[in-house]
Amino acid sequence: MNKKIVILGAGLSGLSIAYHLQNGCCVYEQEGEVGGLARTDEIDGFTFDYDGHLLHFKTDYVKKLIKKLLPGLFVPHNRNSWVFSHNVFTKYPFQANTYGLPSGVVKKCILGMFDTVSKKKPPKEVNLAQWMQHHFGEGITKHFMYPYNHKFWTLAPEELISDWTQGFVPHVKLKTVLDGAFSLKTKSLGYNSEFWYPKVGGIDQIAKILAKNINNIKTNYKMTGLELENKKVFFENGESAKFTDLVLTTPLKALQKLIRDTLPKEVKQAFFSLKYVSIFNLNLGVQRENISDKHWIYFPEDKFCFFRVGFPTNFSKNVAPRGTSSLYVEVSYSEFKQVDKRKIVSLIETDLVKSGILNPEDDILMRHINDIKYGYVIYDKQYKHNIKIINDYLLKNNIYSAGRFGRWKYMSMEDVILDGKLISDLVKKK
Numbered sequence: 001m002n003k004k005i006v007i008l009g010a011g012l013s014g015l016s017i018a019y020h021l022q023n024g025c026c027v028y029e030q031e032g033e034v035g036g037l038a039r040t041d042e043i044d045g046f047t048f049d050y051d052g053h054l055l056h057f058k059t060d061y062v063k064k065l066i067k068k069l070l071p072g073l074f075v076p077h078n079r080n081s082w083v084f085s086h087n088v089f090t091k092y093p094f095q096a097n098t099y100g101l102p103s104g105v106v107k108k109c110i111l112g113m114f115d116t117v118s119k120k121k122p123p124k125e126v127n128l129a130q131w132m133q134h135h136f137g138e139g140i141t142k143h144f145m146y147p148y149n150h151k152f153w154t155l156a157p158e159e160l161i162s163d164w165t166q167g168f169v170p171h172v173k174l175k176t177v178l179d180g181a182f183s184l185k186t187k188s189l190g191y192n193s194e195f196w197y198p199k200v201g202g203i204d205q206i207a208k209i210l211a212k213n214i215n216n217i218k219t220n221y222k223m224t225g226l227e228l229e230n231k232k233v234f235f236e237n238g239e240s241a242k243f244t245d246l247v248l249t250t251p252l253k254a255l256q257k258l259i260r261d262t263l264p265k266e267v268k269q270a271f272f273s274l275k276y277v278s279i280f281n282l283n284l285g286v287q288r289e290n291i292s293d294k295h296w297i298y299f300p301e302d303k304f305c306f307f308r309v310g311f312p313t314n315f316s317k318n319v320a321p322r323g324t325s326s327l328y329v330e331v332s333y334s335e336f337k338q339v340d341k342r343k344i345v346s347l348i349e350t351d352l353v354k355s356g357i358l359n360p361e362d363d364i365l366m367r368h369i370n371d372i373k374y375g376y377v378i379y380d381k382q383y384k385h386n387i388k389i390i391n392d393y394l395l396k397n398n399i400y401s402a403g404r405f406g407r408w409k410y411m412s413m414e415d416v417i418l419d420g421k422l423i424s425d426l427v428k429k430k
């Protein structure tokens with residue numbers, strides 16, 4: 001029988017699957033354009049991504065692919081990111097750079113790290129708060145790790161697990177902590193110490209070039225129903241499609257309401273229990289050149305409503321008109337911590353002035369909002385249990401799930417492009 005592979009979602013994972021499969025598949029996307037989270041809006045000379053999006057390469061495969069598809073477009077940058085706390089800027093990552101903080105804070109961070117050195121391995125199942133304490137000690141946990149993660153995840157670290165940290169939170173040795181306490185000259189650490197961004201235009205060019213190399217993409221096709229037994233998907237526009245193989249890159253959480261077959265009770269419960277963080281992203285265009293010399297800044301303290309502020313004009317001068325600067329500001333929220341959408345823009349602007357990034361007299365030329373429902377998957381204590389139940393169920397029904405929200409996993413653009421290749425290999429082999 002000829003294969004008819006249906007791929008749901010034309011974000012980078014769905015596009016990568018179709019790009020690597022080439023034939024026998026069709027991608028359906030609910031929006032009028034491809035790219036998902038890796039899209040870009042261009043308005044009045046400002047180029048705004050769907051929140052800050054920078055490319056990091058851990059693998060040669062994706063690096064070569066991007067270079068082949070978009071020769072010469074992406075250029076590397078050495079990260080220049082900072083943490084603002086105690087009214088002081090310290091270099092990121094905090095754990096390796098406490099230089100400049102009040103001496104009492106630095107002392108506590110060093111002593112805490114000394115404590116960790118003498119400790120044995122932690123038990124296997126620890127919560128995120130215990131994980132921080134074990135790897136970084138009391139001071140670094142108190143002054144950065146705990147408040148930043150609490151703010152970002154909207155839940156107390158005691159409620160979370162640490163499984164997502166690998167590859168995202170750099171570990172440090174005692175010597176690095178000591179070096180970074182006494183001088184600014186520490187070596188760059190972590191997955192994002194180098195990043196790549198287009199010389200011209202925004203991050204959407206990756207999705208667009210992948211789409212150009214794919215034959216069958218249908219936009220404005222929102223899946224509204226799925227019959228697993230009949231192998232059929234239904235769309236909002238009244239059309240439907242039969243499949244032999246189905247790949248879902250759409251959010252797992254939303255799937256519960258789409259599946260028309262009777263779901264086992266425990267699967268229903270597992271879908272229901274998945275948790276996520278949403279991101280309210282305010283992009284600003286400001287009539288002032290060189291508003292900051294930094295790439296982005298982390299804000300662990302609660303007195304600022306945002307957790308991060310970035311400056312796209314420091315990634316590329318071509319993302320804003322001459323004489324202006326652009327900023328992206330990120331606020332996280334969830335069912336556990338709401339934001340008041342009527343007040344959040346003015347609160348962000350007040351806090352930007354409070355932090356010294358904006359001046360009260362700054363002329364804001366452009367306000368652009370992305371309210372991102374599915375931003376980050378929450379790794380709560382039931383996470384692994386729920387994901388196992390759902391994955392077993394999907395596998396039993398011959399459904400592949402891929403990408404950041406299909407897999408329900410903390411994944412970067414590079415990760416989901418690789419995932420697309422992996423899934424395409426699996427489907428081809430079947």
Ligand SMILES: Cc1cc2nc3c(=O)[nH]c(=O)nc-3n(C[C@H](O)[C@H](O)[C@H](O)COP(=O)(O)OP(=O)(O)OC[C@H]3O[C@@H](n4cnc5c(N)ncnc54)[C@H](O)[C@@H]3O)c2cc1C
Pocket residue numbers: 008009010011012013014028029030031034035036037038050051052053054055056221222223224249250251279372374375376402403404405406411412413414416
């Ligand atoms: C705030 C934020 C900042 C980030 N910054 C970075 C960064 O700097 N660097 C980095 O590498 N990664 C970053 N990421 C991660 C990166 O965006 C993702 O890993 C990647 O874009 C996910 O691609 P995807 O295809 O898996 O999912 P998505 O991009 O979410 O694509 C899923 C697609 O499915 C479509 N869809 C959903 N429901 C339906 C339906 N019912 N019917 C049809 N279509 C549907 C959606 O419209 C979407 O196009 C960031 C993510 C966020 C949220």
